[in-house]
Amino acid sequence: MSVTDRTIVLAGATSASGLALARALVEAGARVVATGRSAERLAPLSAVGAEVDTADATSLESMTSLATRLGAVDAVLPLVGGWRGGGGLAGQSDDDLQALLPALEAVRATSRAFDAALRASDAGRFAIVSSTAVARPLAGGANYAAVKAASEAWARAVAQGFAKAARDAGEPLRAASLVFRAKALDPDALVPRVLSLWDVDALELNDQVLALD
Structure with missing residues (x-):
């Protein structure tokens, strides 16, 4: 298997990591569809060869519409992120939590919208990008760690869904859901791991939590 000729959706891709992934995937021969809420911020992704779509990665309606338009899809990576924290446990404000929740919302919306396509x-x-904070949460980052932990739980539920669907159909497992964990996300660490997702059988990848060095 190879990444070449795969259709890959990068949802919420206007970060440095999104741009680096889009460039590398296009260079590897993939069709990349990058989403974001700002056409202006999507322009650099278009410049490296990605198809861009002004869409909200946190919206099930928006992602379902995109999935319907695209049809066949081989991979989805929700890249919505961000950090808010500090101030110890007492400093974990509701406003900070609300600012962090879109990362979880994007995981939920994209996985639900593209479930059928990925299983087909x-x-x-x-694949989602999480944080080592899940394994060692700190008081000053409790909101952040909680959102990341919830995102990981959701991604693992997606993995169970893939496995059950394959068992029920009496077919080999072909789809995999996994988690990348990073202390601080470095595009140079993320890119090769994403490119290698098709070097490993789904049975080995599904429900895995992989460290990004």
């Missing part, structure tokens, strides 16, 4: 692919991949 001969090598579907759903």
Whole structure:
């Protein structure tokens, strides 16, 4: 298997990581569809060869519309992120939590919207970027760690859904959902791991939590 000729959706891709992934995937021969809420911020992704779509990665309606338009899809990576924290446990404000929740909302919306397409692919991949804070949460980052932990739980539920669907159909597992964990996200660490997602069978990848060095 190879990333070449795969259709890959980068949802909420206007970060440095999104741009680096789009460039590398296009260079590897993939069709990349990058989403964001700002046409202006999507322009650099278009410049490196990605198809861009002004869409909200946190909206099930928006992502379902995109999934319907695209049809066959081989991978989805929700890249909505951000950090808010500090001030110890007492400093974990409701406003900070609300600012962090879009990361979880994007994981939920994209996985639900593209579930059928990823299961239909001969090598579907759903991958999220989480944080080492899940394994060692600190008081000053409790909101952040909680959102990341919830995102991981959701991604693992997606993995169970893929496995159950394959068992129920009496077919081999072809789709995998996995988690990348990073202390501080470095595009140079993320890119090769994403490119290698098709070097490993879905059975080995599904429900895995992988460290990004």
